[in-house]
Amino acid sequence: MNISPSEAEEALAAIQTMMQKTRRAISSSGAYLFMIVWGMIWLLGFLGSQFLRPDLGGYAWMVLDTMGGIISAIIGIRMGRGVRSSSPGISGKRIAIFWLLLFLFCIATVAISFPADGKQYAMYIILFVMTGWVAMSMLLSFASVWPGLIITALALIGYFLLPGIFYLWMAVLGGGGMIALGLYIRSRW
């Protein structure tokens, strides 16, 4: 197929416009807020796991996860009010059912692999959250799959290669990375 330089330029410009539009759609959807909230929870939670006694670290996670769930629900409800869709109820309901089921599957995995250590449990949760992230990307926008894959890769590197500082690694790179990415999407996309 022969195409002229100007045709090629037009095609590239069209692709660039499309990418820009996708980015703006992600940015204006407010999805970055979830990233910032959960990035902060991971940052604090994993720092607790690294430096606090195991029982205190566990309580910290319980409190943080509960807070994260409440804040996410509030953000989700507020975002839902601003979105005009032909079937918002159906999509929202499907997403909620999916996350609930994924949570139950995560509990099943923990039960099957019992007993395990704290780092293993942390990795199960990370992997299930990231599986959910990938599934959401399939439903919403596949471009958003990349951060999930990068966080998964970082978690696996930390788990297998840096077990002594795994929690600190996850706090800084996992939690901090999510916050940074959320802020980047907010300001630049």
Add this chain to the structure above:
Amino acid sequence: MTEKGKPMNISPTEAEETLAAIQKISQKTRHAIASSGTFITLIATGVVWLIGFTCTQFLTGDILGYIWTGLSILGGILGTFLGFRMAPRVHNPSASATAKRAGIFWLLLILYGIATILIVRPTDGKQATMLIILFIMIGQLSMGLLVSFSSVWWALPITGLALIGYFLLPGIFYLWMAILGGGGMIAFGLYIHSRW
């Protein structure tokens, strides 16, 4: 009740009409599922599970690996071939994009499943099998996000049966999965095909 909290009065004819409309919609949904090819996936996977798990219960050694590999490849080819044969009946402009997304998702899910198995470090075959079953069922339920949960709800009873077998009947876990998991999928697939 109405939104103002007052009781809503409807005549017997109106109630009958509403019920008939609901019945019609659920009938249409069933027809859509039956003609979508879901039953092919169910039957193909069911046959693979039935033969594979029966062999795992009664055989030992390297041959099991070959049996599972062979069955999985055969099941995959059969499912894909029959799925393609049904494809011309489905006319949807966004079908190929959705199929591509679903394909990438399944590929990534396999990688996540492998990562989980590496972290769990299963001590026996049953533990590894349960993890694989869980990830396959997560994949099925994820497809519900794209299509509808009404076409993938069968993954839940299969998961429930697998967990019951794993925790309560470890001695006959594989046979349990062959008959109830594999057999159940085949029976349900045939039921969808013939009755819906």
